[in-house]
Amino acid sequence: MSRDLTLRSLLSGSALPPSEARLLMSHVLEQRYQLPRSALLSRDEMALSREAIFQWQELQSKRLAGEPIAYLIGKRGFHNIELEVAPGVLIPRPETELLVEIGLREIQRIEQEVVGVQVLDLGTGSGAIALAIAHAAPNVMVRATDQSSEALVIAKGNAQNLGLQSRVQFTQGNWYEALIDKTPFDVILSNPPYIASQDPHLGQGDLRFEPISALTDHGNGLSCIEDIVQGALAHLKPMGLIAVEHGFDQSDPVVSLMKTAGFCDIQIHQDLAGHNRVVSARK
Numbered sequence: 001m002s003r004d005l006t007l008r009s010l011l012s013g014s015a016l017p018p019s020e021a022r023l024l025m026s027h028v029l030e031q032r033y034q035l036p037r038s039a040l041l042s043r044d045e046m047a048l049s050r051e052a053i054f055q056w057q058e059l060q061s062k063r064l065a066g067e068p069i070a071y072l073i074g075k076r077g078f079h080n081i082e083l084e085v086a087p088g089v090l091i092p093r094p095e096t097e098l099l100v101e102i103g104l105r106e107i108q109r110i111e112q113e114v115v116g117v118q119v120l121d122l123g124t125g126s127g128a129i130a131l132a133i134a135h136a137a138p139n140v141m142v143r144a145t146d147q148s149s150e151a152l153v154i155a156k157g158n159a160q161n162l163g164l165q166s167r168v169q170f171t172q173g174n175w176y177e178a179l180i181d182k183t184p185f186d187v188i189l190s191n192p193p194y195i196a197s198q199d200p201h202l203g204q205g206d207l208r209f210e211p212i213s214a215l216t217d218h219g220n221g222l223s224c225i226e227d228i229v230q231g232a233l234a235h236l237k238p239m240g241l242i243a244v245e246h247g248f249d250q251s252d253p254v255v256s257l258m259k260t261a262g263f264c265d266i267q268i269h270q271d272l273a274g275h276n277r278v279v280s281a282r283k
């Protein structure tokens, strides 16, 4: 292997889309040389070491085999924070930022009258929703649950990295069973597994590499949402808000679930792509 392969020649010879090649190369530069992303331009004549070239080629092959960029570089930006991610957790999606925004709007409204707003994030994964909320709303207390111990290890690490461990408490278990006391919440947020088990998307793209229990309910896609909606009344304060993310074609059944459970002020929210993505409602 030649030692005088330059950054520029490695990038231009890559079979990856240029944006992906740059992301992976800046990860190599950061890890091997503690260089910032701007070095891709300012140091493009730099010759990489044998080890750095080996790492680059390995990352490149894994990406060409379909592995998600976020797992390869071990991180993903979400809302205003950066999260560590690994194959034990779902890679946070931009559309889930809508759920965070709905939660923050409600927190802002309640904080005009109440101090110490209590928020619950069910199925926290990497901690994305819980930590984005705690980061943006410095006076709230957040409870975050997941049934996956692997996810909770990653989520707790993220809370530590962001200095949010004193305001976000993580517990393990099946939805509300993970809660250790009966204190009601002002806001319940959840992005549960909502892909139907027969959906062909499960065998495509990044989803092939993500934990199956984070993606599907192993049924028609609605059973986790149903459990969460049905349990919410018992865990919300009067007028408390629940907001649940769902698939682009699931808003009608989710609205029906909310109505049947007895919620009021039911609203459908659209993501930036214009898809119905979240249903919110009040107790």
Ligand SMILES: C[S@@+](CC[C@H](N)C(=O)[O-])C[C@H]1O[C@@H](n2cnc3c(N)ncnc32)[C@H](O)[C@@H]1O
Residues within 6 Å of the ligand: 089, 090, 091, 092, 093, 096, 122, 123, 124, 125, 126, 127, 128, 129, 145, 146, 147, 148, 151, 173, 174, 175, 191, 192, 193, 194, 213, 214, 215, 224
């Ligand atoms: C779609 S992922 C969402 C992760 C994270 N909230 C996000 O938006 O990036 C769903 C999460 O729900 C968790 N989960 C699945 N079934 C559960 C259950 N019965 N009780 C608690 N958590 C569950 C999974 O482990 C996974 O972390």
